Amino acid sequence: MNGRREYHKGIDLVGLDDITVYSVCGGKVRNAYQKDGAGNYVVVTMDDGRRVFYMHLKSFNKKTGDTVKKGEPIGVMGNTGNSYGAHTHLEIRKETGSESLDINEFTGIPNIVGRYYYEQAENEEEEEMTQVKFNEMMDNYLKEREQKGSSEWSESARNFCERNGIIKGDENGNKKYNMFVTREELAEIIKRVSEIF
Ligand SMILES: [Zn+2]
Incomplete structure (x- = not known):
């Protein structure tokens, strides 16, 4: 959901009833902050070295060095970093580097690259102000005032x-x-x- 479709390599989850973020796996926790990117984020490293990222969190439940079990709370969903609306960007990466893997294994939801962004972009285009729309708006406004x-x-x-x-x-x-x-x-x-x- 960061507006750069080609760099969107996980899924965006939005919490409706519960904004607690639970770990999808057991592992070792690292938390950090990245101003223009992931915001407050947690990385859980599994025994096999793969890493699960939870980005844009509001706050952390676990600190760096803690171990976590599958299903344990690790943080609260938020809107920190490069995010436009509270959500959790969930992503799984290889042992090193930034190459991402399919999170389907953990979530049952296949990666839909950039889907959230696309829907948003289309809506934004619909909302875009054109000269014709502006004139229409102005006409209505003036008519209202006249009345x-x-x-x-x-x-x-x-x-x-x-x-x-x-x-x-x-x-x-x-x-x-x-x-x-x-x-x-x-x-x-x-x-x-x-x-x-
Ligand atoms: Zn995202």
Whole structure:
């Protein structure tokens, strides 16, 4: 879920009822923090040397050097490091290096590389603001404002301005009290004010 599809080599798990993260295997614990990557993460090294990573944790239940049994809590799910929403990135790697292995063995869920990211990216594209959408939004906003008419608190000021010809409305007599004032309108208002005082 880090936005780089080619580097996503595990699965992203989201805790709905329980955000405790349990070890999927027994082994020896190491915990660490990586600012722009895994955030707070735990690595459990199995007897055969393979390592299971749990990334983006909020906090740790185990410290470096501890041993852990399968099913024991190792931390709490979080949103630390390069993560956009609380989840646990679960990944299994070889004895050394960063080559990842299929976690299917532990989870029964095959690696779906970058799936979470893809779904998110598609949604983001749908949400993307275009000029057409912006204009539409603005039109609706202005229409809404126009329909609001004028507020009570400004009544005497409005009456004063209308009486003195400072506000005359547009060519159709619409005063548009809730609308923005353009520079040319402002110039016209200032000129009219200077004429009456
Ligand atoms: Zn991930």
